[in-house]
Structures are given as structure tokens and as C-alpha cells.
Amino acid sequence: MLEKLDLSKKVSKEDYNKQMDVLGERLGKAQRMARDAKRPIIIVFEGWRGARRSALINEMMQQMDARGFNVYSSVRLRGVLQEQPFFSAFWKRLPALGHIAVYHRSWYYLKNANEMA
16 A cells, blocks of 8 residues: 555645644534534554654644543553553543544554564
């Protein structure tokens, strides 16, 4: 799948900022709609090292109501997983109705990291 990714594409800073402004407003509205509908949401940020996952999560957080989401770093969950079943750290952090759980990396990253260790 990634072999089809065109890494030569670029977005100007001006276009990026315009798109982020529009998408930020839509994200805030989507969060409120999910809260009103009592729908839990899980958002996972994956990517290569240096892909700006943390910066993007921070930008996203600026557009949302902090009372309605939690951010979890899967890297920090790694030590917990050695003592418990693999998915238990994620099961315990499922979002409540109307809330959002944001994962900086996911179970895929941890699974591969554990296999390499």
C-alpha cells in the first residue's frame, strides 16, 4: 500500500494553514456532535519517525473541548503490557460515551515492537 504513496507531493505553508483552519472547525463540530449523540470515538496516529504525530495531536487538541477527550501514548503503555494480556491496556482506556480517545501510536506499533524485542 505505501509503495503507491507519492512522497514528492508538497503543500505550501499557506495552503496547509488554510486547510487546518477549516478542518479544525469541522473537528470541533464533529466532537460536539459525537458528544450529543453519545458516540465514543477512537483516533489513532501512526506514522514514520519524524512524521509530526505529536505536533498534529497538539494542533487537533487546540480545536477540541479538553473535557471530552484523553490522549494516550502507546510507548508509555509498553511496560504495562509485559504484566498483562496484550490488549488490556487499550481495553481499560476505551472512551466513555460521547468522549474521544486519541492514541499516539497503537497496538500495531506495540505488537511489532514486542516481536522485535
